[in-house]
Amino acid sequence: MNRSRLLGTAFAVVASIGLATAAQAEVESKDPIKLTLHDWTGQLVTTKIMGSVLQNAGYNVEYVQADYIAQFAGLKTGDLHVAMEMWETTGREAMDEATATGKVENLGETGMLAVEEWWYPSYMKELCPGLPNWEALNDCAEVFSTPETAPMGRYLGAPVTWGGFDDERVEALELDYEVVHAGTDAALFAELESAYQRKAPILLWVYAPHWAQIKYEGEWIEFPEYTAECYNDPSWGSNEDMAYDCGKPRGPIWKVAWAGVKDKWPGAHAAIKNFTISNDEMAGMIAQIDLEGRDLDAVVADWVKANEATWKGWIGQ
Known part of the structure; x- marks a missing residue:
């Protein structure tokens, strides 16, 4: 995998903004889309950005505190819906096991490595x-x-x-x-x-x-x-009797979702697939929060305001 600041709200938090009736009518379902929150700053930023974009598109969003690996149990059943950061370095095995069941879908790379x-x-x-x-x-x-x-x-x-x-x-x-x-x-x-x-x-x-x-x-x-x-394969590498005799993998940070998201909220599904952000953008926001002491939600709001053209492209506006 804040990985630098714990949330003040440690459990499920329902986040909503004043949405116009017309916007609400356009979404496929008013049921909340449940996005998971973990214990490191970058993941909170990624998730809050995606949640804010979905809210601006008229969706009802709920943030739910969840364990990084154990969350897959909820994603398989549909009790949880979207996880915005699965790291190739530590989450690949759990992600592959979950997607192999057909109950969880890999929605592609976040743009971060x-x-x-x-x-x-x-x-x-x-x-x-x-x-x-x-x-x-x-x-x-x-x-x-x-x-x-x-x-x-x-x-x-x-x-x-x-x-x-x-x-x-x-x-x-x-x-x-x-x-x-x-x-x-x-x-x-x-x-x-x-x-x-x-x-x-x-x-x-x-x-x-x-x-x-x-x-x-x-x-x-x-x-x-x-x-x-x-x-x-334990026989691989310098220790012929044990696995893990190497470094960690490196690679993309992925987005995953309950397989039912594409049918219940197809517009949200497309927006989440379109989400992308760079390492430099993310590192800059993390530094504002963890080094400068800025409020996480304020940093997210600033990004959403400054990047309206970008996220409107995600939701097809």
Whole structure:
């Protein structure tokens, strides 16, 4: 997978705006389209932009807090309708399983390209000159250790609900590291901020699009390149007995929906398929929210106002 700020409204939130009667009459159903919200800023922005566009087209929108992977149970049954961000890096397996049932549909790419991997600040290369090669990690385990993990190195992973197979990767690559999962996205990057200010050792999960690459200098660890066989065939790679002896996949961020959306709300279905936004646009909005302290809904409203020609194209106006 805010991955930097938790919602003040932690559960289902119904969002509506004053819509003209004529606009309401044009939509195929007045039942709410349920869009899922997760626990990282970018996904909240993506979803709120899409929700605002659908509202402007006359649709009734409901935002529902849901787990990133477990949401597929609701998408299969139609209790949930749209998830705006499934990352190739961590969500591909769950997405493929769901779409194979025919109950969930892949609505295409968001326009954003995802990277999620182990990351370190540039100043750490002085203490571990073999970086970014993953094979240097064991030589520098004590450099990355803490009193709680010594002599093992410490890797600060993402919240466990994000997936990513970091615990399996450590075991498969025989890394002398303990994976410590951050409780929240905010905690993850608060620790990076603290370490960076002190030039203290830190090795952690960083993802893009995100503001971290704007604010900090650093690099991702270069693991053996991901292949599908690495995750599915233990005999592949350096460890012939275990899978996940490689890095995470990289690629698009996808949109998915309950398969019934195209029949019940065909106009909304088309608009969601048309949605696209760039990494740079998203990173800029995330930075406004997480670094400048701007209200998320205000940032979304500004984008919607400034990009009216773009989103009207999505809804065919």
